[in-house]
Amino acid sequence: MTVANRHSIIDTKYHLFDNNRSKSNSALYRLNMMIYQRPMPPAGRHLLAVVFLPLLLAGALMACRQDASSGGEVEGAPATERLTLPVLAPHTGDAPLRVVATTGLVGDVVGRVGGAAIDLTVLMGPGQDPHSYQPGAADLAAVADADLIFVNGWNLEEGLLADLAAIAGAPFVPVSAGITPRRIESDHGHDHDHGPADPHVWQDVGHVGQWAENVRLALRAADPANAAIYDANAAAYRATLAELAAELRQTLAAIPAERRVFVTNHDNLGYFTAAYDFTSVGAVIPSVSSLAEPTAAGLAALIDTMRATGVCAVVVEANAADDLARVLQNELTGCDEVRLIALYTDALGAAGSAADNYPGLMRANAAALVEGLR
Incomplete structure (x- = not known):
């Protein structure tokens, strides 16, 4: 042809x-x-x-x-x-x-x-x-x-x-x-x-x-x-x-059990939380698809959950816009600091970055979580 x-x-x-x-x-x-x-x-x-x-x-x-x-x-x-x-x-x-x-x-x-x-x-x-x-x-x-x-x-x-x-x-x-x-x-x-x-x-x-x-x-x-x-x-x-799996567990061990809690931008870390003993109490976009839309009622409920549980960490996608997550950051006035933790979740990082391949992506994410949660 x-x-x-x-x-x-x-x-x-x-x-x-x-x-x-x-x-x-x-x-x-x-x-x-x-x-x-x-x-x-x-x-x-x-x-x-x-x-x-x-x-x-x-x-x-x-x-x-x-x-x-x-x-x-x-x-x-x-x-x-x-x-x-x-x-x-x-x-x-x-x-x-x-x-x-x-x-x-x-x-x-x-x-x-x-x-x-x-x-x-x-x-x-x-x-x-x-x-x-x-x-x-x-x-x-x-x-x-x-x-x-x-x-x-x-x-x-x-x-x-x-x-x-x-x-x-x-x-x-x-x-x-x-x-x-x-x-x-x-x-x-x-x-x-x-x-x-x-x-x-x-x-x-x-x-x-x-x-x-x-x-x-x-x-x-x-x-x-x-x-x-x-x-x-x-x-x-x-x-x-x-x-890599053994290395990740060793790296993540630096985070105390009581601090292994966060909110995600959309529901894409379920396998991670199950494999590495973390808890996600909710998501800004309550769907496994980033194409879904949040609702005002859903966001209000998520804010209430975060206030009730004392969660002050929001995981955002390093490669995506995080405006909604930043709105959450402004609403949680009870937190001394609301930490936005940028992870490479759905895509690799730019060529030459630490996350331009899968093992590098997982290492970079583990390091970011340790920095943001411990």
């Missing part, structure tokens, strides 16, 4: 999909119901661009379909359902495997495991919110040419996935496959596409070890000739992660 023809197809598909998105989503949903959990044979790989991505994320997509009369979920996969890896056919040809990763965090792990054996394109750069990112023409061209596309899973990239599904000809691989998701108890009333599964699994280092294993399995299935490279790279990275 020539470059000109490829971009013509991209432009046409993008336009048609954008004009018919609601109808397309409904059709994909019904199709998911028909084929959910059925094996996908290698011969069906070209169908993956249309149906397999929503299938992988069916739990998130289906559970957000609300019953307007009751406010409940009408149908969908259980909140604790795990994602699975697709069946992959071996890549043909002598060129390196062309791989796309959606987020910088996913791309960092894919790059560690794939190394020089793959041709990797990462769609989102440093500091870009995975919830709201919209693809450009270059993104769509890379996706159209890809042999594999790695996504987070559970619809983290909610502003991106539908457009990729409209143009991709390669299977989507959820790096979070095999991880039991955190259940979201009160994520209703927002017009975003998150379901009951919290997608921010990388906040627990152990889960990123599972990412590395999933990437290894996908790459060696698609590119058996380089399986030994992927095996060795994954083993080395998992050893790095094991050392």
